[in-house]
Amino acid sequence: MELNVQQRRGFYAGDAIQRRIGEFLGGRFPDGGTAVYFAPGTESESMYRRRYPLKELPRWLDDGSEINRSLWDHEYLIAHLDIEYVNFDRPGEIYLDPDRGFSLQQPVQRAVKDILFSYGIRPLHLLTGRGHHFVWQVHRDSEVFQKLVGFGRLSNTLERLYETSPAPTGELVEPELGRAFAGLGLVIEYLAHQVKTVAAGESEIPVEMAAIEVGADDHGREMVSVDITEYADPLIARAVRVPFSVYLKPRQQTWKLGTEAVDRMPPIFSIPMPAGVRLGRALQMMREVDKVNRLAERSSTRIPDASEAMDRLVTDYAASRLRKFHDWFYEGEHDPADRWPETYDRTDLSEVPPCVRLILEKPNDLLLRPACAERVVRVMLALGWHPRHIGGLIRSKYEREHHEWGEQWYLCDPATRADFYARLFSGLFATGVDDLVDFNCRSAQEENLCLVADCGHDIRRFRESLLHRRQHERLGHRPFHGLFLPEEHL
Structure with missing residues (x-):
């Protein structure tokens, strides 16, 4: 059975336990270490966002945290x-x-x-x-x-x-x-x-x-x-x-x-x-x-x-396809926030499948889920968007107060989170690690990610567009309405 607070307090009182904790903190217990802070968790809350100086650690160990x-x-x-x-x-x-x-x-x-x-x-x-x-x-x-x-x-x-x-x-x-x-x-x-x-x-x-x-x-x-x-x-x-x-x-x-x-x-x-x-x-x-x-x-x-x-490892990364992709990713910039009403906010959502439209219109909490962010990235890549601007589009949702994010971004940066998802999922595809085998409506249903049932759309056409773009090195190329596919695929 799980230990109660008293038993956990006794466990932490052991000399060997305290030495090992001190080592991992980069020093000796209870004198401190090289770690800048610690974050405790209790039975009811992970408390990762509550940060304390190392000198306060004994109190939290005494509480069995x-x-x-x-x-x-x-x-x-x-x-x-x-x-x-x-x-x-x-x-x-x-x-x-x-x-x-x-x-x-x-x-x-x-x-x-x-x-x-x-x-x-x-x-x-x-x-x-x-x-x-x-x-x-x-x-x-x-x-x-x-x-x-x-x-x-x-x-x-x-x-x-x-x-x-x-x-x-x-x-x-x-x-x-x-x-x-x-x-x-x-x-x-x-x-x-x-x-x-x-x-x-x-x-x-x-x-x-x-x-x-x-x-x-x-x-x-x-x-x-x-x-x-x-x-x-x-x-x-x-x-x-x-x-x-x-x-x-x-x-x-x-x-x-x-x-x-x-x-x-x-x-x-x-x-x-x-x-x-x-x-x-x-x-x-x-x-x-x-x-x-x-x-x-x-x-x-x-x-x-x-x-x-x-x-x-760093040398191998510097010579890798992923490094080249990262350099290309960061060549672009997000549109400035004061221009979002005339740029990202004017994105034509009639071109995207209803599931992606729902994610973008109700981003809290859909756009926090990696699988939903992945679908947005894939669809917008298929429409010719540069991946950095996909990051900008996601950021424009994260930073809007009317989506009621509350404390979601406390100590965090929406722009960095948005760029991470855009970079990660587009980079997996661009380097050939991801061949989009699950990018279809049937997989979405099996994953319980078909967000709009019986919508009449088939996201396979976006997959075909993306594979075609990668084959012909046309990622990040617009216009939106071409998709760079033969007409019969559109």
Whole structure:
């Protein structure tokens, strides 16, 4: 059964547990570390947006909270790659049958490690309740850090956010660090392309670059997410789970999983993957307090420095098709906000299928769902839009107050999120990683993403247009009404 607050407090009081937490924070407990802040979670709320200085950590451990550390660091640029099992119909599946859920991730987990190892990167490998985290770091005084700075592009709004949003301790993200994190996001995107290419052919279930709805099998709509969406947000907003923290996500999602299911779950802890231990045994260990305590006595949670090893990955990215696409993507600019009434707002929605029209007209919360953003990107690409302007169109929805976004964009930047989706999904297609096999109405129905039933439209014509455009290198070419297809296909 799940631990109560008193039991979690006792767990955190252990010397070995505190040493391991301190290591991951880049220092010694409770004296602090190189992490800029931590973000706690309680039984009722993940609280990722609540940031606290490290000196306040003992109080939250005493409350039995789960702990996340900032990717923002005083000395390093932290790289993080997250893979996890997602089931849209049975969200508790991974907790109730972890052996199966983690077994399905094995092709992706192997691909990540094989690719990183081939570059000489030996990440800290962590197990969480739903999957794997891989963490490594680059020193801010290194040559590769400067190369990442050179890759990074920041929107004007993100630059202003970094200039006006201090950490709980008062410091701001320095311009170089902000650009380096943006550049790292591009390189991680390249890495994720490789992972998807290698793992997709070996995986029993779909592998996507975000939590994207897929068709159902006997276990529901299940997939493995190579989740790089943290690079859609500013450095000030993102954190990673601390090893030897309690894992409270099932309790936080009782509303979705059901009280009965959550009540019968054992406790779960985030742990480093033990060396020489089979996955099945590790999954048992992370659910037993005594074994987690013993693991803490003999393991390390120090984040490996991959400053030199990263250089080869960065060099490969610089020579890649994806880098060329990124350069082309950033050649364009969003239309200025004061011109949106005469530009993006005047988009002729009669040219798009009703499902995309609905997403654009009611973006909250449809346009926050990666699969819906993906459909918008695909359709607008088929109509000849440059992908950067697709980002501008999405941004124009994110930034309008009448869509009642509330606190959605607290510590986040709508322009960066919009560009991320436009860049990610158009880049997957432009580089040949995505051949649009699911871009049809039948797949949309199977994915429960047919948003307008019996609309009389067939989105396959947009797929045909896109494939034709890629073959003839006509992406980003207008006019809208040509689609660059033979007349009989229109």
